[in-house]
Amino acid sequence: MPGIKGPSDYSREPRRHPSLKINAKEPFNAEPTRSDLISSYVTPVDFFYKRNHGPIPVVDDIERYSISLRGLVENSKELFMKDIWKLPKYTVTATLQCAGNRRTAMSKSRTVRGVGWDISAIGNENLRNRLDRMEKSQIAVWGGAKLADVLKLVGIPYLTSITQSGGKHVEFVSIDKCKEEKGGPYKASIPLNQATNPEADVLLAYEMNGEPLNRDHGYPLRVVVPGVIGARSVKWLDSINIIAEECQGFFMQKDYKMFPPTVNWDNINWSTRRPQMDFPVQSAICSLEDVCVVKHGKITIKGYAVSGGGRGIERVDVSIDGGKSWVEATRYQRIGIPYIADDSGSDKWAWVFFEAEANIPQSAEIVAKAVDIAANVQPESIDSIWNLRGILNTSWHRVQVRVGQANL
Numbered sequence: 001m002p003g004i005k006g007p008s009d010y011s012r013e014p015r016r017h018p019s020l021k022i023n024a025k026e027p028f029n030a031e032p033t034r035s036d037l038i039s040s041y042v043t044p045v046d047f048f049y050k051r052n053h054g055p056i057p058v059v060d061d062i063e064r065y066s067i068s069l070r071g072l073v074e075n076s077k078e079l080f081m082k083d084i085w086k087l088p089k090y091t092v093t094a095t096l097q098c099a100g101n102r103r104t105a106m107s108k109s110r111t112v113r114g115v116g117w118d119i120s121a122i123g124n125e126n127l128r129n130r131l132d133r134m135e136k137s138q139i140a141v142w143g144g145a146k147l148a149d150v151l152k153l154v155g156i157p158y159l160t161s162i163t164q165s166g167g168k169h170v171e172f173v174s175i176d177k178c179k180e181e182k183g184g185p186y187k188a189s190i191p192l193n194q195a196t197n198p199e200a201d202v203l204l205a206y207e208m209n210g211e212p213l214n215r216d217h218g219y220p221l222r223v224v225v226p227g228v229i230g231a232r233s234v235k236w237l238d239s240i241n242i243i244a245e246e247c248q249g250f251f252m253q254k255d256y257k258m259f260p261p262t263v264n265w266d267n268i269n270w271s272t273r274r275p276q277m278d279f280p281v282q283s284a285i286c287s288l289e290d291v292c293v294v295k296h297g298k299i300t301i302k303g304y305a306v307s308g309g310g311r312g313i314e315r316v317d318v319s320i321d322g323g324k325s326w327v328e329a330t331r332y333q334r335i336g337i338p339y340i341a342d343d344s345g346s347d348k349w350a351w352v353f354f355e356a357e358a359n360i361p362q363s364a365e366i367v368a369k370a371v372d373i374a375a376n377v378q379p380e381s382i383d384s385i386w387n388l389r390g391i392l393n394t395s396w397h398r399v400q401v402r403v404g405q406a407n408l
């Protein structure tokens with residue numbers, strides 16, 4: 001494609017913040033430390049997790065960069081950045097979470113395949129369209145055009161489930177080269193009725209934090225699908241295809257599917273499961289490491305909670321006795337303003353931070369579990385949700401603390 005290249009080696013990788021924990025070097029996969037992750041409600045670009053499957057593409061000429069829209073539509077179209085910039089710009093606050101978040105803990109229960117992640121393969125971006133209501137210094141802005149508006153340009157109206165020629169899915173194809181795709185590009189799809197629903201807030205984003213996207217996060221243009229596992233938010237967009245069946249690419253058909261604990265690499269049949277879309281309810285404690293020493297007295301237990309599909313967080317429970325008894329944590333998106341799920345002042349697609357104080361006895365197992373507005377609750381044990389790819393570890397997050405010469 002003119003204007004952008006997908007290199008086949010790692011000689012032109014961007015610079016990254018030195019404090020990131022690198023989980024794999026090539027392709028580059030890294031996450032922030034727990035304390036950096038919760039240093040602010042909107043994650044600074046430097047601390048935003050980076051999940052790649054190949055070398056980072058290089059844009060050498062933004063004027064020549066374009067995406068094509070084709071497939072089961074009446075009129076195909078080629079759009080340049082100037083065409084996309086002309087569309088109404090929206091900003092929405094949304095949490096992106098990799099399905100592999102917390103995989104390292106799952107692999108301790110039984111081996112799984114995939115890059116290991118602690119609890120920080122997650123980040124919160126601001127894509128909000130009511131910027132005036134926010135304290136600007138606290139937010140990072142991801143801005144872009146709504147996919148629903150882009151699809152209107154090829155004659156697909158809002159809230160369409162099927163095009164006249166039978167298109168039911170919207171496929172996003174990248175420019176990068178992935179070994180899983182035998183050197184071909186990363187791709188994924190979402191249903192057309194989600195893509196054409198302006199309320200679903202699916203964006204073709206070109207900004208993060210009021211700045212053009214950086215290379216790691218998809219410069220010059222990426223998809224952001226709020227409430228859905230990060231794997232569907234395709235970076236470095238090359239084309240959008242309207243197709244009859246969901247995308248047949250590796251990452252839709254042979255990855256990012258949730259299998260039961262009985263399925264192993266000898267009996268797996270990929271076609272029996274659907275590609276994962278919404279992520280389930282999740283929470284994690286970020287103010288403590290999994291095993292740590294704390295000072296005698298009161299400590300603050302702090303972390304994040306989020307659910308997929310735009311479902312808000314109803315409650316976060318915290319225990320200091322391994323889950324025998326619980327207290328409810330306070331939740332907030334803006335400091336000093338209590339969070340109410342579904343309240344028009346809350347960010348529908350975004351995580352909440354939670355906080356609880358506790359006096360720790362000599363030693364304790366501290367646990368967090370979240371409940372979303374549909375009363376979905378995190379499962380207690382890893383074993384009940386173990387799966388061979390190690391995705392969607394949403395089990396209760398547990399940390400072991402001991403009172404002593406503190407490192408806190």
Ligand code: MTE
Pocket residue numbers: 048049050051052053054096097098099174175176186216217218229230231232233234235236
């Ligand atoms: N898009 C492309 N083109 N290539 C990729 O490797 N990784 C996906 C998704 N989009 C990926 C991609 C996955 S698995 C995740 S979790 C998110 O991007 C991560 O986005 P981030 O690196 O901006 O945090």
